[in-house]
Amino acid sequence: MAGDGQEPRIPTRPSVPDLFARLITDGRAWAKAELALLKCRGESLVEALRTAVVLIVAAIMLATVASFALAIGAILWLATLVGPLWATVIVVVTLLALAGILGWLGVARIGRVFEDKS
Template sequence: MDLREPVIGEPSIPHLVARLTHDARDVARAEIALAKAKAGAAATRYKKAAVLFAVAGVLALAALITLLVGLVLSLATLIGPGLATAAVVGAVLLVALVLALAGRSRLAARPGA
C-alpha cells in the first residue's frame, strides 16, 4: 500500500487540518465564553457583597454617632452641655489621632521588620 495515494472514503490531510483548525477555533471561543461567564458571575457576587458591606458600614457609623450623642447627653447632666460636647469631641479626636499615627507607622515600617 502506497501512503501517498489517498484512501477512498477517508478525508484528505488538508481537509483534516482545516477541520482541526475549525475545531480549535470553536474550543477557544467556548473557553473565552466560559471565562467571561465565570467573571460575570464573580463580579455579580462581589458587587452584592460590596453593597452589604457598605450598608453595614453606614449602620455602624449611625450607631457610633448615636452612642456619642448619648454620651454627650449623659455627661451634660453632670458638667453641662458645652463641656460635655467638648469632652466627647476631644476624646474622639484623641482616638482618631492615635489610630492615624498607628496607621502611619505601619506604612513607614519596612516589610518583614
C-alpha cells in the same frame, strides 16, 4: 455485499491540509467556548461582589449612625456631670484622639507594607 456487484468501501484517510483545517476549526470553537465560560464566570463573580459591596456599605452606614448615637449619648450623660459645653469638648477630644491613634496605626502599617525587605 459480495454478490451485489459493488466494491467494498475502503475508508480513506483525510489529507494533512484537511486535518489542519479541522484542527483550526476545532481550536476556534474551543477558544470561543472558553471565552464564553470565562464571561459567564466573570458575570457571576461581579454579581456576587455587587451584593457583598452593598452589604458592606450598609454595615458601614449603620456603624456610622451607631457611632453618632454613642457620641450624642455620651455628651448627654456627661452634660449632667460637667455641663453641655464641657461634655461636648470631652467627647470631641476623645474621638479626635482615637481617630488620630487609628490613623497613625494605619499609616505605620502602610509604611511596613512598602518597606524594602532586602
